[in-house]
Amino acid sequence: MVTSEKPASRPQALCFNVYAKDCPTRLVLDRLGDKWALLILDRLQNDVVRFNALKRDIHGISQKVLSQVLKNLERDGLISRTVYPTVPVTVEYSLKPLGMTLIQAVSSLTHWAETHMSEIEKAQHLYDASKD
Amino acid sequence: MVTSEKPASRPQALCFNVYAKDCPTRLVLDRLGDKWALLILDRLQNDVVRFNALKRDIHGISQKVLSQVLKNLERDGLISRTVYPTVPVTVEYSLKPLGMTLIQAVSSLTHWAETHMSEIEKAQHLYDASKD
DNA sequence: GGGAGTGGTATCAAAAAGAAACCACGTATC
DNA sequence: GATACGTGGTTTCTTTTTGATACCACTCCC
Numbered sequence: 001m002v003t004s005e006k007p008a009s010r011p012q013a014l015c016f017n018v019y020a021k022d023c024p025t026r027l028v029l030d031r032l033g034d035k036w037a038l039l040i041l042d043r044l045q046n047d048v049v050r051f052n053a054l055k056r057d058i059h060g061i062s063q064k065v066l067s068q069v070l071k072n073l074e075r076d077g078l079i080s081r082t083v084y085p086t087v088p089v090t091v092e093y094s095l096k097p098l099g100m101t102l103i104q105a106v107s108s109l110t111h112w113a114e115t116h117m118s119e120i121e122k123a124q125h126l127y128d129a130s131k132d
Numbered sequence: 133m134v135t136s137e138k139p140a141s142r143p144q145a146l147c148f149n150v151y152a153k154d155c156p157t158r159l160v161l162d163r164l165g166d167k168w169a170l171l172i173l174d175r176l177q178n179d180v181v182r183f184n185a186l187k188r189d190i191h192g193i194s195q196k197v198l199s200q201v202l203k204n205l206e207r208d209g210l211i212s213r214t215v216y217p218t219v220p221v222t223v224e225y226s227l228k229p230l231g232m233t234l235i236q237a238v239s240s241l242t243h244w245a246e247t248h249m250s251e252i253e254k255a256q257h258l259y260d261a262s263k264d
Numbered sequence: 265g266g267g268a269g270t271g272g273t274a275t276c277a278a279a280a281a282g283a284a285a286c287c288a289c290g291t292a293t294c
Numbered sequence: 295g296a297t298a299c300g301t302g303g304t305t306t307c308t309t310t311t312t313g314a315t316a317c318c319a320c321t322c323c324c
Binding site: 025029032060102115119 | 189253258
Binding site: 195197200220221 | 280283
């Protein structure tokens with residue numbers, strides 16, 4: 001009864017499809033579908049920002065997760081990390097061109113959250129009330 | 133030494149700011165900054181879809197997480213859940229007007245992932261090569 | 265020499281995600 | 295008439311991820 005398994009050995013060559021489990025775009029969506037990554041990218045939209053400044057600005061992020069997400073974003077070619085050999089070392093993060101092509105979509109999301117918050121709260125109250 | 137705790141009793145009335153830890157928009161970004169939520173919303177963009185259809189289409193999501201995310205999206209007023217008392221019960225999910233105002237931002241992200249995937253892979257290879 | 269600021273990493277507990285089983289119901293299959 | 299399947303979930307358990315905290319080397323300030 002295990003004979004029904006299909007290896008899904010299709011090469012998937014030119015079809016990028018976020019719905020497919022084995023599609024590489026899923027890995028991108030894993031990265032982008034993360035509130036911290038969205039906030040970091042949004043914060044870098046217009047500024048070059050240092051590590052501890054990001055940590056201070058993005059209230060609630062832990063140092064561990066911040067360095068982790070930054071490392072991934074850097075690996076994806078979205079941001080650049082520049083180290084200056086100053087006395088306490090200075091590290092600056094900024095958007096790379098590829099990241100800039102993404103920033104519009106990202107800020108759409110964060111901006112949507114800010115502009116539609118009141119409607120969401122209203123819906124939540126309605127929902128909670130209907131559930132008792 | 134506990135005297136330094138500030139209650140943060142500021143009313144924060146009209147300032148919605150995703151960077152602030154205690155801002156309600158953070159809760160929205162928590163929801164939206166989730167790959168499964170993005171995929172579900174994207175899938176509902178043009179269709180009314182049933183539970184198990186979503187589960188089949190969005191490859192890799194578990195039943196538990198699917199029902200969980202759907203419940204949250206419904207609570208936020210983004211999607212509607214309609215139950216038909218058919219023989220095996222039929223449940224349909226679809227976007228509500230509020231969700232439709234969001235869908236452009238969401239599909240921007242998923243579409244970005246699909247169109248820029250090759251550049252990301254290139255960046256990843258470069259990064260990995262530089263690290264060894 | 266005590267404290268602060270630089271940019272992280274290491275450690276450990278708590279929370280979340282994933283895998284799998286289970287549920288009631290009815291229908292089709294054998 | 296027992297078995298398996300499909301419906302839309304919930305429950306349980308394990309594994310992964312997160313968050314909090316401490317720690318690191320280094321230097322400046324007083």
